[in-house]
Amino acid sequence: MAVSMSHKQKAYQGILQKIRQYMDAQHLQPGDKLPSERELAYTLGAGRSSIREALRAMEFLGLIETRRGEGTFLSTYQSFQTVELLASFILQEKQTRLDLADVIIILEKEAAKLAFWNMTKQDIAHLQAIIYQEADSLKDMHAIFFQCIFKKSNNKLLAKIWSLMYDFLAVEQEISNHKFFYKDLIHMYETKDYQGIETLFEKMILK
Amino acid sequence: MAVSMSHKQKAYQGILQKIRQYMDAQHLQPGDKLPSERELAYTLGAGRSSIREALRAMEFLGLIETRRGEGTFLSTYQSFQTVELLASFILQEKQTRLDLADVIIILEKEAAKLAFWNMTKQDIAHLQAIIYQEADSLKDMHAIFFQCIFKKSNNKLLAKIWSLMYDFLAVEQEISNHKFFYKDLIHMYETKDYQGIETLFEKMILK
DNA sequence: TAGTTACTGGTGGTCAGACCACTGTTGGAT
DNA sequence: ATCCAACAGTGGTCTGACCACCAGTAACTA
Incomplete structure (x- = not known):
């Protein structure tokens, strides 16, 4: 062969x-x-x-x-038509949704950790602002919040995967339960508590 | 026609x-x-x-x-094909190849942690066997090793993303440096050292 | 000379047939 | 009843053969 x-x-x-x-x-x-x-x-x-x-x-x-x-x-242009096509196939299987939720948490966690070392006071203030200025929905706020974090993570691939997965999240599906979560995360950046990030997210993994 | x-x-x-x-x-x-x-x-x-x-x-x-x-x-597991899509045309860019290595490590780490709670003695023995029976290449061995781990992680989505990313890894690109790595991981399963997994992988992230 | 036509080689599109490696089954031997 | 070898079916791959199409180029015409 x-x-x-x-x-x-x-x-x-x-x-x-x-x-x-x-x-x-x-x-x-x-x-x-x-x-x-x-x-x-x-x-x-x-x-x-x-x-x-x-x-x-x-x-x-x-x-x-x-x-x-x-x-x-x-190809000279990146056709996004495929994405839409694929989106139509998105499955409703329960297990997949659970998997999806975990994967997203994992990605967010790792991004938060990667970003840890690049986080300036300014960045932290920015995050703070995001959670206070009321957005249309919690999901939007969450998205903006983590877009910021993924940006600081300096890993575009990770960010891309996340944004893709995130799009698949059913709207109703809860993201993170309370605002405490975001405040906690910000606090960890402030106090340089790297290990705390791991712990914070770990609690959210379902299994 | x-x-x-x-x-x-x-x-x-x-x-x-x-x-x-x-x-x-x-x-x-x-x-x-x-x-x-x-x-x-x-x-x-x-x-x-x-x-x-x-x-x-x-x-x-x-x-x-x-x-x-x-x-x-x-397929019993339709959907998220999107991942594949994303992968391929994201990976055309340059920087992303560096990101890729980190992403793969992250995925493997989290899979290893998810699998932690489902790991039986039999599974551990299986892993042990894999690293001892010489494969064609290190990359193959690595793939088989982690296929096993991803299976035990019980998150098909995570596994799918990983296998996709892994396919894009250039052949020459090194995966994990030494066999010590695998032995260490197995040892952590044996001794129920959950935290150790995090530490083991953490060292490998580039940045 | 300028313009048109016909030819020709290269390319993707498709098909048919041939092996191979692998899987599940079946039927016979024990 | 149990085991094992032979078998038929399947995906995986390669080869060689046409076809339709395109872009040049050569030949021909005006």
């Missing part, structure tokens, strides 16, 4: 990686052309059908754009 | 629709089995490769699950 399959991983997943590497190595910009499917197949040592499955995945994500007779190109 | 192509629409898109219809007509429930690829190809009048491209898309969306030697099944 040409494509190295490390443990059940399908070929197209490996190919995705390789194509990504290729894009990186060649410094491809949006709009640039990718090698032809046949060439990719030869270069990466895979069958053309496997290459195509990988490309379909990328196309589905809006990463590339294929034009018959011309070739495959890096 | 067997598959009706209403101008420019690709075959697999039409096939997606047809499969949807089929699912509806047959009242398929999550977990039910789909016809085999060959049968679908015959029934829908398309080539098997086109069927596969459609199935790949559905799999990518988390709608189905394929099991080699068994068949294709409706």
Whole structure:
């Protein structure tokens, strides 16, 4: 078998990686052309059908754009259409919601900890202001509050995952019960109580 | 051409629709089995490769699950495919790759902690076995090791995010430095040292 | 020369057939 | 009744073959 399959991983997943590497190595910009499917197949040592499955995945994500007779190109725009499509599939299974809630708490906790070391007095004051100026809803306030924290965490990926998950949270679903929570967190920043953050969030994990 | 192509629409898109219809007509429930690829190809009048491209898309969306030697099944865990989406086009950016490493560590840490309360002696023995039976690569070993832990964490969403992120890790990128790491973790399970897990992972976060 | 046409090579789109590796079952031997 | 080997079915992959389409280029015309 040409494509190295490390443990059940399908070929197209490996190919995705390789194509990504290729894009990186060649410094491809949006709009640039990718090698032809046949060439990719030869270069990466895979069958053309496997290459195509990988490309379909990328196309589905809006990463590339294929034009018959011309070739495959890096997409110039990030299509968000996919997001909406996916949103329509959101499931209502109970367990998933519980999982989701935990995941969000975990992300918020870690962001709060990462942000800990970058938190200035000004930032703290800002947080304070957020919880006092009444927002439309608790959920909005919560979102703004943590957007701020995620920003200070300096990890955009973490922030992105969070915002995505957060969008899925049913509106009715409670976020954090009381304002005490936010005040407590701010207080920990003020008093440099790193360990306290862990404890504060830990209580909220359901299981 | 067997598959009706209403101008420019690709075959697999039409096939997606047809499969949807089929699912509806047959009242398929999550977990039910789909016809085999060959049968679908015959029934829908398309080539098997086109069927596969459609199935790949559905799999990518988390709608189905394929099991080699068994068949294709409706996923019991639909939704949050969004994560995948996000992952891929977020990861195009540069800085995010550094963030990625941290995120993965965070996810693994939290999974390890969630799993803590469900860990039996048998499970621990299993983990032990994994690190001793030499795998193809360290990355593979690591993956198997944590797949086990994520399973015990009882949070499928967390696991899904992790596996996705993990796929994006460049092969060369080191995971965890030494085998000591795994042994340490196992030891903490044995000695019921919950706090130790936090500390163990904390050291690995870059910033 | 300038403009049109026809040709040609390359590309994605699709299909058919062939293996392989894996799974669950079945039927016979014990 | 139990066990195990052979088997049929399935997804995973590769190959080779067409087709439809596009972009140049060469040839032809005016």
